[in-house]
Amino acid sequence: MFNLENHKKKISKNPFATPENYFEDNEKKALQKIKSLPKENSRKIFYPLIYISGAAAAVFILFFSIQNTTEINQNLNSINLTSSDIPYDYFDDLTIDEVSENITVLDSSNYETIDYLLDEDISLELIAENYSL
Amino acid sequence: MSNPTEDNQIKAYLLAGEDEKAFQFLVSTYQKKLYYQIRRIVTFHDDADDILQEVLINIWKNIKNFKWESALNSWLYRIATNECLQHIRKNKKRSNQISADEYQNLLHADVFFDGDEFELKLQTAIAQLPDKQRIVFTYKYFEDLKYEEIQTILGGSVGSLKASYHHAVKKIEEFVNSN
Incomplete structure (x- = not known):
């Protein structure tokens, strides 16, 4: 009866042959192959560089956009409009809707503006309704 | 090693x-x-x-x-x-997709196989094993690795590796004895 453990002790010859100088040639082949690989590796390094540059540019643009918006808001805040700044003549050709739009933006509780609207025969009810007086 | x-x-x-x-x-x-x-x-x-x-x-x-x-x-x-x-x-030449006889013929015709008739039988028997049993068997039988070393290579438990080796040995012995 065949027994593997007994056979193990008898193994003396390797049954697997190789072509002549296989291992020497293979070593050279492997070295040649890996020398052609760094190009792929450098490409791998290149992609992260693009990502990092892109991210840096995005942060730069975002930072200056925020800074610019803040400056514009500060400039707008510094403008103090009064009723005297409203060009009454300009209203002459405007409809009630257009006026209300402008007043809402500027100062809807300004009495002089309301006086103007009353002078223009716009009823107090309508003014009250539109400007939450 | x-x-x-x-x-x-x-x-x-x-x-x-x-x-x-x-x-x-x-x-x-x-x-x-x-x-x-x-x-x-x-x-x-x-x-x-x-x-x-x-x-x-x-x-x-x-x-x-x-x-x-x-x-x-x-x-x-x-x-x-x-x-x-x-x-x-x-x-496509996967060993367990072809019969033992076909495999033995392929091996016999291989110019880089230098084994005698018994080695031919043994290699054919090994080739008939499921993948895991074959791999565990080759590491244990030919490389003489400990089960713990085989575990770091293949994962799994030592118990399952021992079982794989045991099954592999039984199958190979049966194959060689019946052929």
Whole structure:
């Protein structure tokens, strides 16, 4: 009866042959192959560089956009409009809707503006309704 | 299989940034052992040659990620085993898809098989084993690795590796005795 453990002790010859100088040639082949690989590796390094540059540019643009918006808001805040700044003549050709739009933006509780609207025969009810007086 | 002196030399080359020297030294130290282990799993030289090329390229690509916390040989064997399994899955000449007789004829005609009639039977019996049993058997029987070492290569529990080896031995003995 065949027994593997007994056979193990008898193994003396390797049954697997190789072509002549296989291992020497293979070593050279492997070295040649890996020398052609760094190009792929450098490409791998290149992609992260693009990502990092892109991210840096995005942060730069975002930072200056925020800074610019803040400056514009500060400039707008510094403008103090009064009723005297409203060009009454300009209203002459405007409809009630257009006026209300402008007043809402500027100062809807300004009495002089309301006086103007009353002078223009716009009823107090309508003014009250539109400007939450 | 572990070569502490050679492994330290490879590590020293890598730390010095001499990657190519490290690789060359690794290939000259380990390629024969890797080749014969691959050959025991896939039997034919052409298959073993293709797999070895892939294994060496994978080693080159990943050697810098190796942590040196485990033995280098286990890591190399793991790469080789994974490549073998991938190759077996892809290969149309897969051993368990053809009969034992056909396999024996193929092996007999192989110019790079230098075994006698008994070796022919033994290799055919090994080729008929399921993949896991075949791999465990070759590591244990030919490389004389401990189950714990095989575990670091293949994963799983020592108990399941012992069972795989036991089943493999029984199947091979049955095959040889009945043929």
